[in-house]
Amino acid sequence: MTGPRSRRGAVAALSAVVMVPVIGFAGLAVDLTRVWLVSARLKTSVDAASLVAARTMTSTTRDADTRAIFWANYTMNGRSARSHMLATPNTTVEITPIGTTRIRVTARADVPTTLFGIISRNTTPLVETSLAEREGTGLELAIAIDQTSSMRERGSSGMTKLELAQEGTTALLDILYGTEDTKRNMWVSVVPFARTINIGTANASLLSGSGLPASWNGFGNQWAGCVEARRGGHDVTDTAPTSDETRFPPYYWDTTYRQVGWVSGDVSNTVANLARNAAFWQGVTGAAAYNGEGLCTSGNAYGPVAISLYANTSTNSRTTYNVRFCRGANDWRDLSDTLNPTRIRTLSTSSGNAAYNPMFAYLRNEGFGANGFTQESAAGPNMLCALTPVLPLTASRRTIQQRVDAIVAPAKSGGTTVVTGMQGLWYNLSPDWRNRWDGIATSGELGALPVNYGTRNMMKVAVILTDGDNNWQPPYQYNSGTVRDSARGTNWYTDLMYNAYGRRTDYNTNVMDFNAQNVAQPAADIAETTSGSSQQQANADARLDQRFAAICGAMKAQGITLYVVGLEVTQGSAIDTMLATCASSSRTYIRARVAEDIPNAFREIANQLVALRLVE
Template identity: 30%
Template sequence: MKRLWRLLRDRRGAVALMAGLSIIPLLTMAGAAIDLTRLYILHSRLVTAVDAAALAGARVINELDRDTQIQRWFWANFTRDRPGVSTGFIGADVTAFTISVDETSRAVRVRVRAALPTTVLRLFGQDALYASVDHTARRQDRGMEIALVLDVTGSMAGTAMTTLRNSATELVNIIYGPNETITNLWVSVVPYTSTVNIGRGRSNWLAAGSLNASAYGSTVWRGCVFARSQNRQDETDAPPTTTPFQPFLWPSTVNRYSPNLGDNEWTNSSITEPNPESPPSDTTQNNLGNNAKGPNLGCGRAILPLTAARSTVLNEIANLRATHRGGTMANLGLQMGWATISPRWRGLWGSATLPQNYDTPYMDKVLVLMTDGNNEWHDWDGGAPGACRSTGSSPPCRTIYVSDGDADMTAYGRRRENRLGLPNNTAAAALAEINARMSRLCTSIKANGVILYTITFNVTNSTTRDLYRNCATQPEYYFNSPDTAALQAAFREIAGQLANLRLVH
């Protein structure tokens, strides 16, 4: 009996038993700490991936492959093991992925649920932990004044012009979405060649007495103007009230080189100028090409000033046509693009309130400049080096072509006139001077807070590409497009960047 009593009073085995039993909750806590830490890491990555997916969806809310792009952005951030599986970051399995779009509020909602296999906790019957993220990105349209400055020179004829129209149209559609107008959004379209068309109805912008109607023969001044190159006014946003324009005129060269009509730029009886209000078809315009004549030779369509209606902007883009002769003076297109959004021109384009001030809250000013070539005077040789065509259908050329610097008429006149005031008036010196003026103009525009995007299309000249790269607000805002697909991609990327987004929780 005493031996039994001693055995019952012995506590040494109980301590060991209690110690063993206490390990179970400690292991459970340690396992929970490990797995919960992994769950926290998973949730953080899931938040990043869903945010990126929702923002990408809002950016492309109007595109047909929107949902595909949403999933692509999600998996790019959630790093799945391989395409086609649902297992991603740290072995988590995506068990639910839902996309919903509210067209009214222009919001994209992405909801994702992921299961994380446990390590220690599975020993205690908990096989998985779950993380869920539900985020919405709403496409917010900040107020913007956007100038599309587009090269419509003769080299853009054919497929290039079609691609440009399609690309600019897509940019506009992405920015507007399904809306005809958006509060505080305006777009201008500025076509340029070797000159820019301010519009026939703006003759009051011309210097007094400078428009000689009789000089245009049986037609009229279409609206193109000479560069205001005196004192480098072609590098400023000076309005016509400060520095008026001179009307562009390509004078006849009859008898200039020899007394036959083969040297004639135009005659009153054979003017082939298209109607600017009713642009010809691409085929008609392209067939005309360098054979066009007239006092407005090389003059493209008029500027469309800041406009709120999407349909009006799209109609203007649809009517763009390649315009031959003269050359390319992108600096003048850039200058007039700036003029459409510079507050110094407020009230001059037709609206008493536009363009707005640079520091207007929640407003951005954006200029997109596109070209397919170098700044240059075009020196056309009549289509056949060394000879003119027959007199009856002859385009402007000399009896025997001579490369003497007297190139086509541009907004700076003929190169031989040396309106740039060059000490050595060569083609290379003229190009360098135009590029220098354009570079300084880019600097002035950016100094006023305008966001500058630049695009070169099918341009191989490294000097030109560097000029446009340096002109852009930052290097990432310059796009070199070696082909039509790249040109479309450039406009699409710019449109996406212009769609200002804000995450809504």
């Protein structure tokens, strides 16, 4: 018979055997809690990290940014991780792009066991993964790219500013479209700009038919597509182009031949303006008389032309005056040649030739063609018109890319009118311009484009890239010290070149006629007769800046998000302030310090526009 001592030993042995699983299962309960906590923290961390990875897919700091956000979540923003049972020495993070729109983040961690290790393994491996996708939301996007001659300059990479702008736009499209040619409810417009915008000859229905010079007749089929800013204050509104008052005046640089004055002593203003001489004067010049005596020296005048005029109001016979007319900025045809209103005059680049013209010679030397009807003719009605037409809202990424790639910058562009780029952006996003553009896309879901302001799940975004401020230039070969021996814009020798705002205009009137320039001008005139060229240009540029500020404010008031990329703009400068004020916020104003920064600037914009979602 077994004694009490033997039974106690058996109980002890049995207890020892039973305690192992009891302690093990107690440890299991503890360790399962630890595993659950780590798993939850790991899942939260990879979800957050994958969204960051998707947003920064094209960034060179993608992996660093992704890991930083992972660890910030995993360690609870730097608090002691071990005290929260989270940190393990061999936790790893893997980042794997999948195509151009998806990216996977995977994290692995080993959780050390406590008492459960007595009966099983010492660690529990965990794996959490998250797949994030980026896609564009409903979007009407208009992109304005500076195509002035300065965009031909090369950066340190050897690429031109324009090439880098095209690369940046391509990067933006890559992010928005991925590998697809179209995206649901996404359309893009491209607006190249210089001193004008080119709406394309297919959009001739948008041209105003009023206020045009008589010489426009017979020229219309030679129009290259550029336009002036709309008049009557409509340059800073999106009013629908339903009347001559709200449509574009065509860009038409009329000839300056014999319209910009003559050498002192050849004929007096009094004689030239006698009513009885009107027909004789117009027969030679093609236009009414004006006060032009002494507006140039013989050094900037063509050879003498004989004009038979009455010397006073009482004489019965006429006197022959040999008048040496000043060389103008664009002497492409003779207004008096009424039988051939589009006949091109022959000009020369040789200073010893009677047909020599300094601005013509300058542009020919820069690679422009002979005088004619192209934008790169050294004289002609389309001279210095923007080369590449606007592309209205388009669904196909392929078509958009083709237009971006087609943008070219001329050797000379005659200044920058940034406000025209803003106008082109707005007219391509405004519902008041719905179905106005030839070739504009139509949405099967939303109907005609552009959609109404405030349409649910639709954004309207405008992006403009420029390397310059508003710059209204005097004629090439102008020299303030020898102004009367240089190319001249009009019979006011200090006038500036014709551009999208005409010349010497208060923005709310038609281009002032050559034949009315001897009368007093309104106080709002952009350049008074007493101004020197530098002051005159400063006045003109300031007026353009005012129009730029006005249109930026008006667009933002309609809910359009404005992104502005200032290329090589000095922080704190007047230009910097102007561009920053135009942008919707500090987040949407990007300074590209050098040309090589342009692609990343466009990537940043695209990253702000895409919508992110977790796929798994």
